[in-house]
Amino acid sequence: MTALALPTRREEDWRYSDVAAVASVWPVPAPERIVLGADEVRAHALLQDADESAVIVRDYVIEVAAGARLDFHLLNIGGRLGRVTFDVRLGKAAHFALHAALIGGGEQTLEVVTTVTHAEPDATSEQMIRAIMGGKATGNVLGQIAVAKGAQGTDASQSVKAMLLSRTATVNAKPELEIFADDVQCAHGCAVGELDKQALFYMASRGMDPATAQTLLLRAFVAGVFDGIADEAERERFEAAALAKLEGLA
């Protein structure tokens, strides 16, 4: 397979994607590389809010050397296709955290695809992903955790929760674990649900209009995703963008 071959839905990590949209921008740019040296601590944040006709494919190849730590925050809300992928390799006692929210409406397809490889012992990883899809939107969360042979003491967690706002919205969530070591903790959880009807009626009974009630419940659902952004102005920018997108779905 050449790097330039257009992906098809036969490939696992493109199975649920909008490959027709990808064709219009193929070939996509080479992956962005983020390399952390030993004991380096860094934070990255991506607010993907391209306009809704855009096709966005952002690939990250990340190496976190021994004892280093990378915190990545992602808000993925833009584009007809908004796809962000992470291929992460963790050295000894390295740490990688991804906190991501995907909020889509209309006919958007929004994706997060992660491959986190614990290549050496004692590395830790944490992924918290929240997806909210309305209209005819599709949200795809594919998360692979690979623990190499000998990567003892690995501690990996992945939490994916999704909310569907309409019968025509879709979320595909696919956790995948590949473990070749025996002293390993890998926690993963995945849930897809809809807004709590009892809560909606309770809020309406107090006079809250349905759009406000939905927005409040959804804000609560994604609350915490961006808490870890250290820069206050940056955190507020992410929260405001998420809220504006949520209000647009109500």
Next chain:
Amino acid sequence: MLQITNLSNTVAEKPILNGLSLSINAGEVHAIMGPNGAGKSTLAYTLGGRPGYEVTGGSVLFNPVRHPRESGGPVAASELDSRVRGNDEAENRDDGGMIDLLALAPHERAAAGLFLGFQYPVEIPGVSNLQFLRESLNSQRRLRGEEPLSGAEFIRLAKEKAALLGLDMEMLKRPVNVGFSGGEKKRAEMVQMGILDPKLAILDETDSGLDIDALKVCGAGINAIMRKSDKAVLLITHYQRLLDYVKPDFVHVLSGGRIVKSGGPELALELEREGYAEVAA
């Protein structure tokens, strides 16, 4: 204020209310008592507009809110949102401003002045009581054509009403009903009622899950907030004990989806003594 005529409904296609009629005037407290399964909670939910409670017959007329403005005068009907006002012909009708409650969405019923006290208040993780109440109150005010309260005005109001019910303000900073004991949930409901200041409160088993002290506090709260000449209360209860604190003017027995007997406060005592089967027979 509230006029229910021949109300019938179904829940999951099962008929529950069966030609229920009831009139409540401003300044009155009514109690509805009845055995399990009589349709008491169904009546409350139907009046509140809960989805799934299908009205199959009858009507419910309600006298909407006329909130005084700063000028001191009542809001002209034409300034109220037409949905809360009823319809555009409201000014020309001679029905004393009654609106068709059943035509309104649940949040519009609240804006018109209806409050539903829940037997089992709902927990909403991640949404604080203060946020919940401020959004609710301001939603109501927008629909009535009133200015929203500022943060400071709202906090002052919330503090006052929380103090009235002996609820710590810290509790109101916590998510709605999450981790609250049964008694705290009911107290919080009464604080909500105080802040929203409805015209008609329908309180579904507010006394369930309360110990004697909490019952006293909630009873006193209901009296303080709702015992007014321009307000009314419909208490739904199994037991006489709440009625020791909130004295009803009228007591009704609900059985088989309709009111089978009405009387004064003495009827509640008779029910307590002799049981529903005897009295409703």
